[in-house]
Amino acid sequence: xxxxxxxxxxxxxxxxxxxxxxxxxxxxxxxxxxxxxxxxxxxxxxxxxxxxxxxxxxxxxxxxxxxxxxxxxxxxxxxxxxxxxxxxxxxxxxxxxxxxxxxxxxxxxxxxxxxxxxxxxxxxxxxxxxxxxxxx
Amino acid sequence: xxxxxxxxxxxxxxxxxxxxxxxxxxxxxxxxxxxxxxxxxxxxxxxxxxxxxxxxxxxxxxxxxxxxxxxxxxxxxxxxxxxxxxxxxxxxxxxxxxxxxxxxxxxxxxxxxxxxxxxxxxxxxxxxxxxxxxxxxxxxxxxxxxxxxxxxxxxxxxxxxxxxxxxxxxxxxxxxxxxxxxxxxxxxxxxx
Numbered sequence: 001x002x003x004x005x006x007x008x009x010x011x012x013x014x015x016x017x018x019x020x021x022x023x024x025x026x027x028x029x030x031x032x033x034x035x036x037x038x039x040x041x042x043x044x045x046x047x048x049x050x051x052x053x054x055x056x057x058x059x060x061x062x063x064x065x066x067x068x069x070x071x072x073x074x075x076x077x078x079x080x081x082x083x084x085x086x087x088x089x090x091x092x093x094x095x096x097x098x099x100x101x102x103x104x105x106x107x108x109x110x111x112x113x114x115x116x117x118x119x120x121x122x123x124x125x126x127x128x129x130x131x132x133x134x135x136x
Numbered sequence: 137x138x139x140x141x142x143x144x145x146x147x148x149x150x151x152x153x154x155x156x157x158x159x160x161x162x163x164x165x166x167x168x169x170x171x172x173x174x175x176x177x178x179x180x181x182x183x184x185x186x187x188x189x190x191x192x193x194x195x196x197x198x199x200x201x202x203x204x205x206x207x208x209x210x211x212x213x214x215x216x217x218x219x220x221x222x223x224x225x226x227x228x229x230x231x232x233x234x235x236x237x238x239x240x241x242x243x244x245x246x247x248x249x250x251x252x253x254x255x256x257x258x259x260x261x262x263x264x265x266x267x268x269x270x271x272x273x274x275x276x277x278x279x280x281x282x283x284x285x286x287x288x289x290x291x292x293x294x295x296x297x298x299x300x301x302x303x304x305x306x307x308x309x310x311x312x313x314x315x316x317x318x319x320x321x322x323x324x325x326x327x328x
Contacts, residue, residue: 031234032227035292038299040237061241105224112227 003064004098010068015075018057020044026054028124030116034109039066043113045077045085047121053077053085058113065103069093069110077114086118144216145199155213155278157203166200207298210274210291219284221291233293240300248307251314260304267297 003011019042020027026047033040039062048054056074060067072093077085093099093107146153149165173192178185202208211221240259247256270290277286 031229031231031238033229033234033237033296034227035221035223035229035295038296038302040234040241040296042234042238059238061238109227116228 002100003068006072006097007064007068007099010071010097011064014058014067014071016055016057016071017059019059020046020055020057026125028117028121030113030118030120032109032112032116034062034066034105036105037062037066039063039106039109041066041070041109041113043070043073043110043117045114045117045121047082047125051081053080053082062109063103063106065097065099065106066109068097069099069106070113072096073110073114082118082121085114088114145203145212148196148199149203151203153213153216155210155275157209159204162200162203166196169196206271206274207291207294210278210287213278214284214287214291217284219288221288223292223295226292229292229296233296237296237300241303244300244303244307248310251311253308253311256304256308256311260301263297263300263304267294267301270294270297 024046028045028047030043030045031041039060041058041060041062043058044056045053046055056077058070058074060070073088076088088111090104090107090111093110094104097107099107144153146157149162149169151157151162151165170193173189173196175186175189175193178189181189202212211223214221240263243259244256247253247259270293274287274290274294277283277290
């Protein structure tokens with residue numbers, strides 16, 4: 001498998017690996033898995049005042065493309081509102097990392113992970129919370 | 137005789153369309169069919185007849201391979217019932233299940249780093265027990281319960297176990313290839 005330079009960069013120097021403390025204020029978690037390849041991805045966001053994502057962390061067990069996709073997403077979501085982060089599409093991830101067609105599912109997994117984290121946040125802290133304020 | 141592609145794999149072997157398959161019966165039916173369509177029997181037949189025999193043989197092989205493997209058989213049966221296992225598309229596994237996968241993967245990584253074959257073998261046994269249990273659930277879901285959604289979910293879960301078992305084997309192989317002294321230096325009993 002020939003990986004693109006960007007994938008290799010994220011794979012060798014993954015951004016934002018790790019976890020937040022469970023009880024940390026404003027933290028939400030998205031966990032997803034891809035049955036076909038057995039990849040597991042955990043993506044956490046820390047949302048601050050105004051519904052803006054201040055920080056993000058991830059832990060992924062999977063191939064280089066899955067690690068790169070989740071690493072990239074943690075970079076992208078920082079400074080975004082929940083709605084903006086929820087608008088990230090797998091096609092953007094795949095394009096940025098130049099993923100080959102067989103690895104598209106890795107970018108889908110990362111999109112699903114951020115969506116799951118946002119859903120977890122809204123479940124924990126309510127639908128509108130800061131996201132509404134930031135949109136004003 | 138032309139291969140009846142309208143018949144499903146079970147019917148092809150004269151088996152009931154059900155998850156529970158008697159391996160001996162499947163084997164017998166397969167041998168029987170293969171014997172009837174074997175290319176040797178068609179050595180002097182026409183080009184067209186030989187081609188048909190070849191199609192039969194291919195069809196029988198595919199059906200046999202599918203029914204012999206429990207996961208493949210479950211997926212096939214579910215498809216016949218109109219259910220897609222969603223292995224390629226469904227990423228929303230139950231959180232506790234995913235958490236368990238994370239923990240197991242961490243343990244494999246850890247066991248690998250510490251060259252702790254005992255811990256890895258213990259983990260493999262633990263996962264083996266989980267697999268046995270899931271296979272029993274699968275048989276129940278696709279048998280008496282007719283709970284096909286549960287069946288799809290179990291097929292997806294079993295794919296994760298396939299992956300982690302492969303990871304453990306890979307780690308054990310890497311350890312076996314390393315210096316024996318490293319194994320002795322590893323923690324004496326592991327975590328099991």
